Amino acid sequence: MLSKRWLASLTVAALAAAGAVALPAAAAQKEADRALMKAPAADCAVVADFAGIKNVTTKSFIRKITLNEGLVIRQSRIEGGKIIIPPSGLYYSTRTPKSGVLQGDQVLILGKLYHFVDQATKLDVIKDVWVDKGGAAPFGDGTKVLELSSLQMGANGFPVANATFKILKQSGNYYGVTFPVATSELFTDIASGALNKGAGRETGSYLPEQKGQDFETEYYASSVAVSGQTYLTAAEVGPKGAKIVEFGTGALRFMLLTEKDPKQALMGAGDAISCGGFTVKVTEVGSDYAKVELKHQDSGKTWTKQLGPLTAEVMKYMPVDEEERGRFILRDDQDRAQVQMNLYKAGGPFKAGKVEIALYTDLMKLGNPSRWAADDRFLYRPDT
Numbered sequence: 001m002l003s004k005r006w007l008a009s010l011t012v013a014a015l016a017a018a019g020a021v022a023l024p025a026a027a028a029q030k031e032a033d034r035a036l037m038k039a040p041a042a043d044c045a046v047v048a049d050f051a052g053i054k055n056v057t058t059k060s061f062i063r064k065i066t067l068n069e070g071l072v073i074r075q076s077r078i079e080g081g082k083i084i085i086p087p088s089g090l091y092y093s094t095r096t097p098k099s100g101v102l103q104g105d106q107v108l109i110l111g112k113l114y115h116f117v118d119q120a121t122k123l124d125v126i127k128d129v130w131v132d133k134g135g136a137a138p139f140g141d142g143t144k145v146l147e148l149s150s151l152q153m154g155a156n157g158f159p160v161a162n163a164t165f166k167i168l169k170q171s172g173n174y175y176g177v178t179f180p181v182a183t184s185e186l187f188t189d190i191a192s193g194a195l196n197k198g199a200g201r202e203t204g205s206y207l208p209e210q211k212g213q214d215f216e217t218e219y220y221a222s223s224v225a226v227s228g229q230t231y232l233t234a235a236e237v238g239p240k241g242a243k244i245v246e247f248g249t250g251a252l253r254f255m256l257l258t259e260k261d262p263k264q265a266l267m268g269a270g271d272a273i274s275c276g277g278f279t280v281k282v283t284e285v286g287s288d289y290a291k292v293e294l295k296h297q298d299s300g301k302t303w304t305k306q307l308g309p310l311t312a313e314v315m316k317y318m319p320v321d322e323e324e325r326g327r328f329i330l331r332d333d334q335d336r337a338q339v340q341m342n343l344y345k346a347g348g349p350f351k352a353g354k355v356e357i358a359l360y361t362d363l364m365k366l367g368n369p370s371r372w373a374a375d376d377r378f379l380y381r382p383d384t
Helices: 322-326
Strands: 012-017 055-059 064-073 077-079 082-084 090-095 106-109 112-132 136-139 144-153 161-168 179-181 187-189 219-221 224-227 230-238 241-258 263-267 272-275 278-285 290-296 302-307 329-331 338-341 354-360 364-367 378-382
Touching (some): 064 106, 112 136, 112 144, 112 322, 136 241, 144 241, 179 230, 241 378, 263 272, 272 354, 278 354, 290 329, 290 338, 290 354, 302 329, 302 338, 364 378
Parallel strands (some): 187 219
Antiparallel strands (some): 012 090, 055 064, 064 090, 077 082, 106 112, 112 241, 161 179, 224 230, 230 241, 241 364, 263 354, 272 278, 290 302, 329 338, 338 354
């Protein structure tokens, strides 16, 4: 089902207080004391309008996006007249819906707008795992889990167990889609494609005694649940739990951002632009490609690449296809600057023998996780 072209959409970038990891070893708290994956109390106070917290609307090459930020305190307690916040119990959250690379989108972090330059992804998979009722299976680096949130006998009239899985994220929030699965020899498993073209009935009402009509004993369910390109396949669902054949979901490896506006130009062969200590020169422009040279001005070191070719087939999965996207990007060997073909500029990147080029510099690389450079007591984690 999955190919090299799979989606990993950024939903929340969170800066969480590292807590114990920032303390001397003797003072480090146990892992169990962390608030990671724990939600705020159901009756917690909510402040809708807080000084310094922003809602910002930005416009990229193709759309407007509203960006929101917030601050969360969870699992805190009062002890000895003080408010105690556990490790990971304080986090800052920024919502970045629909933001994508190559499209001129921005993200809002701590009140500042950053250009969303690039990202790298991975697919986290677990296989052959039994999950007890009410239990969970960790995946990736263990900071997210696949939780068996409910298991019902006889739901929807089915005389067997139905399991519903949820992805619990670092923030304590659940992924917005659930993953219901069931297995039984009584079922017609729709994962096999049994209903892809319908059941073959015409419009109307049917009675059990009609010839060939056994709808009262037809049970439809699936051992496979999907959302986008996240998938879960179950081998067994019973009253005590469920056996997962395979589960896969995407995550970010890193993001590249910059606070500095890019230098952009419509460039022909021989044209050059400079920004942030780098110069990019276009050496050739074809009908569907361009050759560029990136030069670091102080060291004189250069990098060259052909960007493209640009075809209708390539654009089908852009900008999420990481390998194809890389054909339109050139970076230096230290990830300080990025040259890209502006694929989403109005009218397309090629105009009258020239090409739309952007040069981003002063790049900031955020790993998953990574310490926040401005204050290493905090960790950055993409909550995808």
